[in-house]
Amino acid sequence: MSKTPDTNPLLEPSKLPYGAPPLDSVKVEHFLPAQKAGIAEAKADIQAIKANSAPATFENTIEALEFAGRTLSRVMTVFGNISAAASSDALRAIEGDLKVAAVKHSNDIMMDADLFKRVKEVYDQKDSLKLSGEQRMLLEETYKGFVRSGALLDETQKSRLREISEKMTELRTEYKNNSLKSVAAYQKVIDDESELAGVPERAKAAYREAAEAAGLTGKFVVKLSPPPLDIMAYCENRALREEISRALANVAYKDEFDNTKNAMEIAKLRHEAAGIMGYDSHAAFVLDNRMAKTPEAVNDFLAKNEKVYRPAAEEYLQKVKDYAQKTDGIADFKPWDMAYYGRKLKEEEFSLSMESLRPYFDLEKVLEGMRKHAEKLFNIDMTEVKGKYPVYHEDVKVYEVTDKKTGEMIGLFYGDYYARPGAKSGGAWMNTFRNRGIEDGENQFAIVTNVCNFQKPTKDHPTLLSIDEVRTVFHEFGHGLHALLAKGDYASLTGTNVKWDFVELPSQLQENWAKQKE
Ligand SMILES: [Zn+2]
Structure with a gap:
């Protein structure tokens, strides 16, 4: 042999x-x-x-x-x-x-x-x-x-900065993995369906399947990924809302994956590194390489925003509080009441049901809409291709992106939309396998990913998105387009390799299209 x-x-x-x-x-x-x-x-x-x-x-x-x-x-x-x-x-x-x-x-x-x-x-x-x-x-x-x-820097400073950067890398890796493990470890088992009164069938079906997967057939399991926003917005059971809200706020905090020490140490080391580099603070060091330039500029910007937004936010909060008081006699309004009464108030004011909007936003339809939108606005074709490009998980879809006029390939787009507790970090993001630029003597196009944390379809329910989730799809796609449509020879400069306080512009522009008529 x-x-x-x-x-x-x-x-x-x-x-x-x-x-x-x-x-x-x-x-x-x-x-x-x-x-x-x-x-x-x-x-x-x-x-x-x-x-x-x-x-x-x-x-x-x-x-x-x-x-x-x-x-x-x-x-x-x-x-x-x-x-x-x-x-x-x-x-x-x-x-x-x-x-x-x-x-x-x-x-x-x-x-x-x-x-x-x-x-x-x-x-x-x-x-x-x-x-x-x-x-x-x-x-x-x-x-x-x-x-x-x-x-x-001189040699002594260099060697300390080396130590700090290595230590910080260890701490940040630990921090990330603690969060992941803490999210994966949490599960709330619910025996009696009546505890979930008010929660849409779609969400209950997912909790039922999570229970089955955990060997608890007949019960319901609520996990922190995808984020159990349906409990927060729909569950009449206030004690359960409180429990889930606290769990969401306490990921990797005071459990066996506690990140408190890591966070403190990272902050200290960042401060020390900034000092070695001649800055007053980590913020000053970071912002010196951004459009904002200084912490003062950022604080001014925040103060200006606060002046405009705070009165409106306070007025709205009071309105929701009054509504909770009026409908359920809630006198001690808490954070876990906000999404619930905010949603109810909105539905009452506008005579609509947020849940009834979801069937219009089947993930597959949203992706189709996103594709058509890109076609119209940027003159590109996106074609889903199965089996041609290997993926790291069976849920990942791959699209070939081409110039609609010339047919020329301009990129590959990988979409990975479903939550995987314990395996996938929280939130949504865009990343690349390759940025546009010269590689081996040839200008190569970008290979881009979008990753989200939506509920995977259950037996009887497709993935129906909320309006916020639709915006997330468009937002991340905006980052994706930023990389896909980039031109340039140097990969370290193309796509989203821009000043980090500019990087959210293309994504937010695309996000706005999600709510555009037509
Ligand atoms: Zn973004």
């Missing part, structure tokens, strides 16, 4: 169409060896840049850095996507080591004095070089990236 050599799909170029990630053949045990090889490759790339005897130029230094370490970034990107959306004990077991190794490597590069010397040589001539706008941006961002990672 011949022994075939072990192959690691993360270490070879993808054989799939358009270089799509080979998500079906990547196994947990591939990550650490692939990362090790990726780091070695990246170090060799960097060594070649430093060893170049020619004077530093944009091409031989800045651009070469942009293209360095492709394998490593591929490994980390695949890991990042899977660990956020389809985590497991095995993945979590290597997550800390993997992320700390990545940070160590990044520190090695960003604090490399010889490398920085070359970067600075190019940066110092930036006004005399003939660079395109994008090239100039890459030069400035590269230089700033080094400075903000500690390149200008």
Whole structure:
């Protein structure tokens, strides 16, 4: 019997169409060896840049850095996507080591004095070089990236900053996984259906199926993922609303996955790191690289908003409180009464039932609407393709995105919409497997994901979204479009790689279309 050599799909170029990630053949045990090889490759790339005897130029230094370490970034990107959306004990077991190794490597590069010397040589001539706008941006961002990672610090400061960044990576990984485990561990078992009075059948069916899955057939199980908003908005049982509300507010707090210490330590280390970098606070350090620039600007903005919104919010709160008092004699209005009476009041005022809107927002129809919307507004076609591109979970849909006029492929879009308690982080997000940019000498399009936490269809109920969830679909799709429609040569600058206080603009623009007539 011949022994075939072990192959690691993360270490070879993808054989799939358009270089799509080979998500079906990547196994947990591939990550650490692939990362090790990726780091070695990246170090060799960097060594070649430093060893170049020619004077530093944009091409031989800045651009070469942009293209360095492709394998490593591929490994980390695949890991990042899977660990956020389809985590497991095995993945979590290597997550800390993997992320700390990545940070160590990044520190090695960003604090490399010889490398920085070359970067600075190019940066110092930036006004005399003939660079395109994008090239100039890459030069400035590269230089700033080094400075903000500690390149200008003395050796003692550098070594402390290294320690902090490594420790912080451990703590943040722990923090994330504690939240995930705390959410997965919680379940409220309900024996008697009468306790769920007021809750729509659709939601009860999901709780019944969750109970079946937990071996508690005939009962109801309420979990924290997808967030049990139906309890909060519909359940007449005030004690149950309180219990669920407290559970939602206390994820990874005072349970066996308590994150209090992690949060405190992260805050302390951030503050110390900001001090080393010459800033008064972590906020000042972060905002210096954003459009807002300073904490003062952010606080001014918040104060302006508060002035406008607070009176309206207070008026509304009072209205809901009065309504709760009038209908059920609630004298001590609590946070777990807000969604419930707010919903009831709205339904009464406008003679509508929020639940009766849901059948119009079957997830499949919403995705179809989103597709048509993109077609109309951006002249793109989105075609769902089954079986051609491997996925990390059977629930993930893949779309080919093409230019409607020319038929040219402009991207791949992965949609992963259903909650998976314990495996998927909470909320909704967009991510990429690849950003638009030059890879192996060719300009490659983006491979984008949208991840949400909606209720998976039950036996008799399709996934019917609330209005807020419809907005979430459009919001995340807005981020997706930002990456899909990007143009540019440098992946570190394209798509959502923008100032982080600008990044929510395209998503919020798309969100507004969700409520547009037509
Ligand atoms: Zn967003």
